[in-house]
Amino acid sequence: MSPKSSxxxxxxxxxxxxxxxxxxxxxxxxxxxxHAVHSHRxxxxxxxxxxxxxxxxxxxxxxxxxxxxLTTPDPPPVVTPVVHRTVTVPAQSVxxxxxxxxxxxxAVPSIGxxxxxxxxxxAPVASLTKxxxxxxxxxxxxxxxxxxxxxxxxxxADVDDYNNDTVDDDSNAQVxxxxxxxxxxxxxxxxxxxxxxxxxxxxxxxxxxxxxxVAKMNAGAAQLGMRQSHFADASGVDxxxxxxxxxxxxxxxVDMKNPAFAxxxxxxxxxxxxxxxxxxxxxxxxxxxxIGVKSGFTTAAGGCDVLAVVRTVHGQPVLLLAAVTxxxxxxxxxxxxxxxxxxVDALGPLIGSMPVLRGGQVVADVSEAxxxxxxxxxxxxxLLTWPGVTATRVFRPAHHLTDRASRGASAGTVVVTLGTQRxxxxxxxxxxxxxxxxxxxxx
Numbered sequence: 001m002s003p004k005s006s007x008x009x010x011x012x013x014x015x016x017x018x019x020x021x022x023x024x025x026x027x028x029x030x031x032x033x034x035h036a037v038h039s040h041r042x043x044x045x046x047x048x049x050x051x052x053x054x055x056x057x058x059x060x061x062x063x064x065x066x067x068x069x070l071t072t073p074d075p076p077p078v079v080t081p082v083v084h085r086t087v088t089v090p091a092q093s094v095x096x097x098x099x100x101x102x103x104x105x106x107a108v109p110s111i112g113x114x115x116x117x118x119x120x121x122x123a124p125v126a127s128l129t130k131x132x133x134x135x136x137x138x139x140x141x142x143x144x145x146x147x148x149x150x151x152x153x154x155x156x157a158d159v160d161d162y163n164n165d166t167v168d169d170d171s172n173a174q175v176x177x178x179x180x181x182x183x184x185x186x187x188x189x190x191x192x193x194x195x196x197x198x199x200x201x202x203x204x205x206x207x208x209x210x211x212x213x214v215a216k217m218n219a220g221a222a223q224l225g226m227r228q229s230h231f232a233d234a235s236g237v238d239x240x241x242x243x244x245x246x247x248x249x250x251x252x253x254v255d256m257k258n259p260a261f262a263x264x265x266x267x268x269x270x271x272x273x274x275x276x277x278x279x280x281x282x283x284x285x286x287x288x289x290x291i292g293v294k295s296g297f298t299t300a301a302g303g304c305d306v307l308a309v310v311r312t313v314h315g316q317p318v319l320l321l322a323a324v325t326x327x328x329x330x331x332x333x334x335x336x337x338x339x340x341x342x343x344v345d346a347l348g349p350l351i352g353s354m355p356v357l358r359g360g361q362v363v364a365d366v367s368e369a370x371x372x373x374x375x376x377x378x379x380x381x382x383l384l385t386w387p388g389v390t391a392t393r394v395f396r397p398a399h400h401l402t403d404r405a406s407r408g409a410s411a412g413t414v415v416v417t418l419g420t421q422r423x424x425x426x427x428x429x430x431x432x433x434x435x436x437x438x439x440x441x442x443x
Contacts, residue, residue: 126237143184224251281295293306322341377425
């Protein structure tokens, strides 16, 4: 058997490509371009939307900003004082008729000046001590003009004081146990008749004991700036009660501001229930305008007097004070009083009157929006002066001033002071306050 003849077997190669799915047919070229155009348009629209939202946010923020700026109140105008704070009177030498013995001083409270005869040293001042006694009593137990005040019952200790003062030949006023005296009566007896026993009576009534009251006296003296004063008793009999004329005028000036005190020291006598009518020891009282205040004498102190007068100077009533201590001779109280009178008589020609503020004077500058207007005083001020003193002028701006203030609106006040003289002058705008423009309000 002959072998069969056959065709050769063909085997296809086996690989991964035979397992892949056939790729989708590619889109036509026109379809691919349309898809790209739509995608680009969508991106451009998104960007436009973002820009629009951002613009709307900016516009809203701007509107809020403008609204806030336009509704926020404007800051008040800036007010700057331009008036000089002080005005000083030219100094000049002053000559006064000082006594050749003892010490002396003068004071004009309204001008705030006091002048001493020379370097002072503390010395006994006798019954001038009672100026401080009355000061403490009226501070602790104030009295109105012509007011009697509380009743004070006289004790056996008060009667013992009277008896001792009588033996020692000290000034006194008779009292009896159980007697009722008003505060006004006791103070008047103290100041008019200089009753030493009344000083101790008041001290015990006020503080419980004389030492406790004396401590109050020294504390009061320190508060008044009486640095060269020290008190050892309430009456001045003790030579340990020492002071100087200038110090005594400090308490006398305060005492004389008290209407109750001032009315008492003008009295030439006082009538009391048991003591009867007792007279003043103060020399020259009632003569040449003398209205008090107090005299005193002891061997240690000599003749002493604090004198007060009211004189018309430049058309104004002025209180003038003089203190004289340490006088010697046969009529020491009269001598002290005459020296005090000579001193106050010499004061009048030395007191001047000076304009310290002019009506229409520019006191302050009021500025707003880069522009300013003047604020001017509405009246002139003249004060009593003394060589070398200084007046002060203080501008106080109004709290309610706004940029809507018109011409004539109050810009504040200027306060002018010298001593106890004090004048308040209104200050007004000369034009309306400049207002900010719209751009200034915004920016």
